[in-house]
Amino acid sequence: MSLAELPQQIVNGLVVGSLYGLIALGYTMVYGIVRLINFAQGALYEVGAYLGVVIFSVLADAGLRNPVLGLVVAIVVASALTGALALVVERVAYRPLRHAPPLAPLVTSLATFFLLMSIVQVVTGAQPLNYPQVLAVTPWTLGPITLAPTAALIAVVAIVLMVAMHLFVQRTRTGKAMRAIAVNRDAAALMGINTTRVVALTFALGGAMAAAGGVLFGVNYGTVTYNMGEFGGLVAFTAAVLGGIGNVPGALVGGLTVGVLSSFATMVLPNQWQEAVVFGILIVVLAFRPQGILGERVAERA
Amino acid sequence: MESEPRLAIRGVSVRFGGVEALADVSFEVGAGEILGVIGPNGAGKTTLFNTISGLVRRYEGEIHLDGRPLRGLPPQRIVAHGLARTFQNIRLFKSLTVLDNVLAGQHRHIVETVLDSALHTPRYHREEALATRRALQVLHFVGLGATDPGALATSLPYGAQRRLEIARALAAYPRVLMLDEPAAGLNTGESWELATMIRRIRATGLAVMLVEHDMRVVMSICDRIVVLNFGRVIAQGTPAQVRADPAVVAAYLGDAAQP
Amino acid sequence: MTGGAGRAWGALRAGWRAPLPPRARLGLRAATVVACVGFATAPYWLGGSYYPDIWVDMALWATVGLGLNVVIGFAGLLDLGYMAFYAIGGYVFANAALYHGLTLWETLPLGAGLAVIASAVIGFPTLRVRGDYLAIMTLGFGGIVYVAAKNLTLVTGGDNGLYGWRAPTLLGIQFVQPLDFYPLALGLVVVTALVTTGLRGSRIGRAWVCIKDDELAAAASGIAVIRYKLYAYMLGSVWAGLAGAIFAAKQSLISPQSFTFNASFFAVAIVVLGGMGSPAGAIVGAIFYVVIAEWLSAYTGTLSGVIFAALLLVVVLFRPAGLIPYRPRVPRRRLRRAERAGLPGATDDYRLGV
Known part of the structure; x- marks a missing residue:
């Protein structure tokens, strides 16, 4: 460990952190409006990453070689498909249990998570798959920092998507409906908001963002594995909690914080302990500041 | 005063x-x-x-x-x-029986250690027998003497649920x-x-x-x-x-x- | 007998709803006893060499299910890191056997004790938070234990795990083959079932269910909510510690692969599948799990994960109380005795003059 590494680690942390923030959006939006930890989010992120591999290879077969265009197509298509899958998840695992005891939807979302992960494992034979190299340009060097153009690209795309989502929630009619449901679902329904549809849409948007995160992850690291959703999902959830669950800008803040903290951890501890550090952050935050950095106190609803 | x-x-x-x-x-x-x-x-x-x-x-x-x-x-x-209380919107323990709801009210009056509870020692049997008799008396008092103590609390009609909630509060003496x-x-x-x-x-x-x-x-x-x-x-x-x-x-x- | 059993089966299919006539009830009880004894002794009359591991694994998972049932089924606390306590029991056994020459019999209380201490340490700060946050925190705790198992090489042997201890003996009999451990594991199932059912029918068990149903009303009935949650957590983890130690002894190898998040998920699934709060359900859930994950996977491969998760989803959606729903036990004999002891006929006081 040397202090000279510090700037580089911060940059690395910010890059992965922006990805985690993107996945965290799904947790935070769904939790914000229906108070459910949607475990399936981790699996949707993984499914999105695998769909990305398929899309890239289809594009390559079709002769499309422009890498940036390929990335855009991959993100759009993977997000659309995963968003549709998230709709199915909502329809099957959440909607029928709206009035069940709170443990029931938590268990079904966990079961869905496991089911999707197992399906990916069966379909791919548990083999890691490779992403094509999108920008094969030599890394930029700025004093002590090296930054791969790909990494810069994914951070920019992730942040643009998050800002877009924030504007969507704050500025559009549907976004306003989401915020209304978050405050009081029954009152929102009485005001003529189709709450069922808005809730479903929230799941879909969360799934779409997770898929985008999955594709960007694949592009950044070059490989995707059948259990990436497990740890990735948990880090993203930590990000959501750290930023204040239910809070859209909080997802970005939390993601960047988790990214930088775990990147620092690799300076002090051997790499294998990085997961434990994230788990530790999660436990400490939940125990001592469950409202997160930006969140307000979440009162237990009587 | x-x-x-x-x-x-x-x-x-x-x-x-x-x-x-x-x-x-x-x-x-x-x-x-x-x-x-x-x-x-x-x-x-x-x-x-x-x-x-x-x-x-x-x-x-x-x-x-x-x-x-x-x-x-x-x-x-x-x-x-x-001090014991009831709630405006009845809050019975819905997966417990009528009897168990009243026994829950007696929580602070039943003297059992974890070992008594786990191993069903003679003291457990003594305490539970006494608590059961007390519970029946309370049920009797609130007019639920004829209700099956083994029925689920939520299976009772509304009025009886109100009485049961009062019974649970009374059971705390x-x-x-x-x-x-x-x-x-x-x-x-x-x-x-x-x-x-x-x-x-x-x-x-x-x-x-x-x-x-x-x-x-x-x-x-x-x-x-x-x-x-x-x-x-x-x-x-x-x-x-x-x-x-x-x-x-x-x-x-x-x-x-x-x- | 056959008539009784036939009618009992009919009632069973009707979902246990209608009160059974006495003869049918007797038939049902007899049939259940015969089935249980038959199943429990199956490894012996099936020849023993037939999937020897499966029987012990069923018993160990049943113990895990029964223990976790205290936490989830009774107290309503979703614990996604339960197998951490199983790991603790296992590693305690391995260390004691390898480095201190302790036998399994000396190690069992040690493993259970350490599991309880660990559960108190992790439970104390976490049990104050909301239910869904608790689920995530326990998940994190399970993750930390898994990472520690992989990397604290000095204590856990890292990825390779620990192995090479001498087979435990009792009364001169060596426990070598998996099936040698079967009576011990089965005994643990019986003890766990008896003790946890005993707890459910007592002051502490009632307090747990009160907390699960309505924390506010529980506090207003004089129950110290957080303290009783901690009790549930501790009294639930004992069994995982014991089962983990036997598991390590049977495997004659212990490695982190047995304590992944998946394992904790399966433990939860066993409880929910069988029926939350239902001890018989936990046992049936464990049997389902082992059959699908170990026996069926010989034919289906990785598909067994898909099958099990789908089964869990279907059960929660269409039979939320589980395969064998918990039915409240009514102490009929105690009630009859109380009636016979007589109550003051007057209704002018709710207090009994005792």
């Missing part, structure tokens, strides 16, 4: 953000007395109950039960001091019993049976405090009434005094004559 009051509320104020839910509320409840708390919706009645029973922990003023201060105690310690709208949802006949039961509870020497919207019940059974409006006590006295109080008529009976 010559003897120590069972429950004494002195200058209690509660704020939620900028809203003053209770402002300088003071009154006392004595043994063998039924005190009614009335007031329009939002007057602070439920906040008052929640403050006394320890669900609202931040307040100014003093609350004493049998002369002992309750400040800072969590709800379960307040129960140990001798409290010094003060607080009933939050016990007649809500009951028909006229059931309301009168309830009134009779509350009188029988008073006859055992308990201090009873109740919030109720049904004016006929309140006026017929309460020894004294406290009227709240916007968190303040605007009148207290016997039913006759309260009914004649112009402030009460203006603030409460005038605009909210509905039962």
